[in-house]
Amino acid sequence: MKKQSLIIVVIAAIIVIGGAFFITNQNKLQDTAQDQKKIGFIYIGPPGDHGWTYMHDQGRQYMEKELGDAISTTYIENVPENADAVRSIRKLADSGHDLIFTTSFNYMDQTLEVAKEFPDVKFEHATGFQRTDNVSTYSARFYEGRTVIGHLAGKMTETNTIGYIVSFPIPEVIRGINAFYLAASKVNPDVKIKIIWVYSWYDPGKEADAANTLINQGADIIVQHTDSYAPCQAAEKAGVLAFGQASNQEAFCPNAHMTSIEDIWGPYYAARAKAVLDGTWSSEDTWQGFKDGMVEMSPYNEKLLSADLIAEAKAIEESIENGTLHSFEGPIYNQSGELMVAEGEVADDGMLAGMMFYVNGIDGEVPQ
Amino acid sequence: MNYDLILGILNIVLISTTPLVFAGIGELVTEKSGVLNLGLEGLMLVGAVSGFISLVITGNYFYSFILSILSGAILSSIFAFFVLRLLTNQIATGLALTIFGIGLSAMLGKKFAGTPINGLSPYYLIIFSFILVFLINYILYKTKAGLIIRAVGENHHSAYALGYDVIKTRYLTIIFGGVMCSLAGFYISVCYAPMWQEGMTAGRGWIALALVVFATWKPWRLLVGAYIFGGVAIMQMNLQAFGVKLPGQFFNMMPYLATLMVLVFISSNKVRLKLNAPSSLTIPFIKD
Numbered sequence: 001m002k003k004q005s006l007i008i009v010v011i012a013a014i015i016v017i018g019g020a021f022f023i024t025n026q027n028k029l030q031d032t033a034q035d036q037k038k039i040g041f042i043y044i045g046p047p048g049d050h051g052w053t054y055m056h057d058q059g060r061q062y063m064e065k066e067l068g069d070a071i072s073t074t075y076i077e078n079v080p081e082n083a084d085a086v087r088s089i090r091k092l093a094d095s096g097h098d099l100i101f102t103t104s105f106n107y108m109d110q111t112l113e114v115a116k117e118f119p120d121v122k123f124e125h126a127t128g129f130q131r132t133d134n135v136s137t138y139s140a141r142f143y144e145g146r147t148v149i150g151h152l153a154g155k156m157t158e159t160n161t162i163g164y165i166v167s168f169p170i171p172e173v174i175r176g177i178n179a180f181y182l183a184a185s186k187v188n189p190d191v192k193i194k195i196i197w198v199y200s201w202y203d204p205g206k207e208a209d210a211a212n213t214l215i216n217q218g219a220d221i222i223v224q225h226t227d228s229y230a231p232c233q234a235a236e237k238a239g240v241l242a243f244g245q246a247s248n249q250e251a252f253c254p255n256a257h258m259t260s261i262e263d264i265w266g267p268y269y270a271a272r273a274k275a276v277l278d279g280t281w282s283s284e285d286t287w288q289g290f291k292d293g294m295v296e297m298s299p300y301n302e303k304l305l306s307a308d309l310i311a312e313a314k315a316i317e318e319s320i321e322n323g324t325l326h327s328f329e330g331p332i333y334n335q336s337g338e339l340m341v342a343e344g345e346v347a348d349d350g351m352l353a354g355m356m357f358y359v360n361g362i363d364g365e366v367p368q
Numbered sequence: 369m370n371y372d373l374i375l376g377i378l379n380i381v382l383i384s385t386t387p388l389v390f391a392g393i394g395e396l397v398t399e400k401s402g403v404l405n406l407g408l409e410g411l412m413l414v415g416a417v418s419g420f421i422s423l424v425i426t427g428n429y430f431y432s433f434i435l436s437i438l439s440g441a442i443l444s445s446i447f448a449f450f451v452l453r454l455l456t457n458q459i460a461t462g463l464a465l466t467i468f469g470i471g472l473s474a475m476l477g478k479k480f481a482g483t484p485i486n487g488l489s490p491y492y493l494i495i496f497s498f499i500l501v502f503l504i505n506y507i508l509y510k511t512k513a514g515l516i517i518r519a520v521g522e523n524h525h526s527a528y529a530l531g532y533d534v535i536k537t538r539y540l541t542i543i544f545g546g547v548m549c550s551l552a553g554f555y556i557s558v559c560y561a562p563m564w565q566e567g568m569t570a571g572r573g574w575i576a577l578a579l580v581v582f583a584t585w586k587p588w589r590l591l592v593g594a595y596i597f598g599g600v601a602i603m604q605m606n607l608q609a610f611g612v613k614l615p616g617q618f619f620n621m622m623p624y625l626a627t628l629m630v631l632v633f634i635s636s637n638k639v640r641l642k643l644n645a646p647s648s649l650t651i652p653f654i655k656d
Contacts, residue, residue, distance in 0.1 A: 046474065046566045048481030078566070163609070194609040199617055203570040204561035206601075209384045213605045216376035228568075230561040237487075252484045252563070363611040 037099070039063070039273055040092035041075035042085065044104040045202065051227035051246040053077070055263040056103045062266025063273055071273055081106035086113055093118040099276045101269070102126065105170070111135060122281050124272060127172060129353060131283050138268060141289030143179040143352070144320050145261030147327040148297055148313050149243045150183030152258055153221045155309055156241060160190045163214025165224040165231050167201045169367045173225050175355045179327040180223060181362050194219055195364055204230035215240055232257055241304060248298035258305055260298040267293060287349065290321045328352065333360040377606060383490050383560060385598030387552040389497045391576035392583070392590050393504055394548025399580055400508065401541040402521035402648035406462025407447055408549050409573030410469020415440045415550025416557035417473040420564040421480050429488050429558070436554035437547045443469065444546020448539050455652045466573070474566045487562030493555050505587040517541060521646035524653045534653045549573070578627040584634060584644040597623045
């Protein structure tokens, strides 16, 4: 027993001493470069997810390239959307960061809490809606991209059945389903969408199961609103078509991937950092789409889509950009037949932000 | 419902359930010898990442398979050393192993995340999983080796007095459990969803752990239990796609709920409890 307790003491000592070295080294890193503006990011996943967090990290790198030595950036990855986030955000605020981006919807309360403690630090909360003097919100109109892929799916489906894999019933996701269905049913009134909720942003196995289930039930196109590229891979294997998510995923499923809706955060991040440098930063609400380049379509797959269809898709992008087309043009009815958007009108941002109903024609109910 | 549709559903159930069978049967053997290893999730992730990395580098499924199970063997022997030689608490050490495995796999896989690979057909390992359950059942109940494992798990002092090497037996069962977990991980990252991303096993290790209790430590029941858990998950997806309204979150917690119910059932009766759970589970063996 004596020998064993000695070993345990030695191991404990190594951990304590090693930890102490690590912490002092970290503090040293944080002490350098006082004149630079420090910009921090909170990520929900790893930058290597090739989805949501990957695109935020691309935005961070773009900003670094644009502004060079005037700024330095830090990020903390895999921060859970719970009380733990407060600790991570506070850590950034406490270590002299001037601007902090919190890049997921459920960091809302945590961001506001820390922002109250640090009135001189600027905060930017992605996809949120609550602002204060030092908290801005920003989001992208991903649903505009869903209109484009809806059009393509309506034209490309042969079984008139489209499989749609979704994460959680929140307005952002429901808005996407509706925009997609409105565009698909406009060009193909017989189209049906089958929806599977997997209750996870990220579970490659489950996402693949859902894709295979939908394909087995006759879907010949797979659409997803989850973060891994497993559904696109499953589609490739089964020989059906798919759309990627958040970033260009053609490398993983070259014979299934038609296009993908990409989130482009770089220019926005650079502009906001510049505003901090110039002292012109103020709390704002930003919601941009194709027009400002915050949403883009990945290159259309010419092996799968005809030149005419690609031209149509590009025309839709353009008319959304110049305002002649809106993803939610009336008349729009909900499932019980109530008129939600009158003819000749478009859905306003308030309705879009809180959208929790399916439009008429979609089977099934929105889960509670 | 037509014939093709049902066959298709069965196919998806087979593909998605197999990792649970591998990880579950490994843990079952470990627990039969009286050791509780809570490190399944970590072992699976390390198995998944080492299988993936070695496939990217060598391009050979066989090497990838070997390296993956080797990683599980190494990691679980570290666990074995801690709990058997240093007599650390099995629960704390197992949890530490899970946390360590999550971190280690994320670190190793960082450079490889998002590398496209060609997956291996899952059917070889699916067939193997059935043979494996049959073999384990045979070994545990029909051979001397199985008798020793069970004796060590029931009462290690008696087994020791009879001349069996308790520590060596447990080393072997722990390593077997580790190898099976890494095989489950290999299956996930190379066959099931051919990719590597951090945390991609998404809690399957915990379901496999619950499964062992659900099966009351019997190999055949484990197989049946795994297919009940897997089948219910796929059925609810099918019903959703048919437009039936279901509480999805409820189905996600169903494996744990079912396990709790089994636990309540078997612990309500002392005899039933004794017949099933290995008596020396989690108790460290100290030579007198």
